[in-house]
Structure formats: C-alpha cells, structure tokens
Amino acid sequence: MRWINLSLLVLFPVAWFAPLMQAGLLPLFGLERISVITGLQALWSSDVVLALVVTLFALFAPYLKTIGLALVHFGLADPRLLPALTLLGKLAMADVFLIALYITVIKGIGVGRIETLWGLYLFTLCILTSIGCSILTKRNESKY
Template identity: 50%
Template sequence: MTDRPYPRLLLLADAVLLAALPVAWFAPLMTVKVTLKFWAEGTDLSVVSTLQGVWGSDPALALVLTFFAVLAPVAKVSGLALIHLGLLSVRVEPALYLIGRLAMADVFLIAVYVALFKGLDGGRITIGWGMWLFTACVVGSLALSLITERLRR
C-alpha cells in the first residue's frame, strides 16, 4: 500500500456512488410503448422492475443477474472506499479486484442499450432519467477504479 493518503474527493466519490446506485436501480430507465414478454405497454422499466420480470420467468437467471448487477457493484465500491480509508488489508485486495470484474452493471447497461438500438417494429422506447443516472454510476465506478489503481502505483 502506498504511503500517500487518498484525496478526500475519492471518499466523496465513494459516498456519492453508494448513495446513487440504489436510486439508479429504481429510477425509470425507459418507458416501453409496446408489449414485451415481461412488461405491458406503457411500463416504466428500471433495473429492479427488469429483475422482477425475470424472477417471474427464470429465478436462476434472476439470481445471477441480481448478484452481478446489484450486489457486486456495491461490494466493489464499498471495497474501494475501504482502500481509500486505508482499512482494507493487502491480502483482501485480489478478491476486490475479482469482484470488480464480476460487477456486471456495465454489462447490464450495454445489454439495455443493445435492446434500445435494435429497434422494435411498431413500438417505441422513451429513455428515462434513470438511464442517465445508471450510466453515470457505471462510468463513475469504472473511473474510480482506474484512478485508484493509478494512485496505488
């Protein structure tokens, strides 16, 4: 571990991400104006409502998605906060690195974007403010990881 203290700005970024992630999970990502397999027309989709739809049809997949899209990102950001506070043992850092790689919020986001841009015949999707917040959380988490790695060198 480096002797240089981490800037307070990184601790603030940790706190903001930990507060913003749950809001992003419930925020409307988009409004669907076509009937899809899991949702009726006019449904506002969020990370949580998407997971709820998957739970109804495939609980095993929903469990995996919940871990990778919800639990792993929180564990990653919490671990980064512990690093920034100087409270994480060097022996635990490889596990944090692995959790960071498993945090598939970014993969979930890419899947949502792919679904958006594929286009739906006879339907329309309106992007909600939650898509922007969720995108900011994913990009912020990635940036925080890269900054932390760079400062540790």
C-alpha cells in the first residue's frame, strides 16, 4: 500500500499538466487543450478567490494527503492523523466533481464543443486511488 501511495507523488504532478479536455467556442473553430495548470493560470488572471479555492482542492489537498499518508505508512506520523487525511482526500474529490459539472453544463448548453481527454481520467484515478489508500490504511491501522 505504501508504494502505491508513494507513486501518487509522481502521478499527481503528471495529472496536473495532462490535458483534461479540449474545448472550443463553436464547432467550426479549433479546440484548445485545458489542463489543471492552464485552468489555474486562467483563473488567477480573472478571479483570485476562486483560483485560491481550486488551487487548494486540486493541488494542495491531494498532495498534502499523500505526504501525510506516507508519513503514517513509514511510522513517522501518528495513525490518529488518518481522519484528517481522509477529509483532505474528499476535498480533492470536490475538484473532480467541479470539472465534471463544467463539462456537463457546457455540453448541455450546446454553444461550444468539449471533449474529455486522458488527463481527466488520470486525475480522477489518482484521487480515487488516494481515497482507497486511506480506507485500506485505516482498516490496517494496527500495522502502523
């Protein structure tokens, strides 16, 4: 379990730069690739408060949770930290739901064109793997 969790320290940054979707205003124009990082860059220039919230949910929450879980796995942190780490994982999942909501709204309006790409699946897989690691770690808490 600890090695799967440690692999997330590499996979999360890959997922942040991976293309989540391609989006365009009208079907006739080219599509622009959007990643977590490019989305955050756009937010920082238009809405700082929202950018802070998304940065917390998309970058800091999952990464801090992964580091905290690794510390528990290697006996460097108390297992009583697990409920707080689980909460961080749930906050990170909120970002995935936000992205899915945007995709659904844009497709429903029909003004633009949007296609999901492999980065969305990688990011979602990383978050779900992180939550799974927390659950399994809590079940095996006596080992730590």
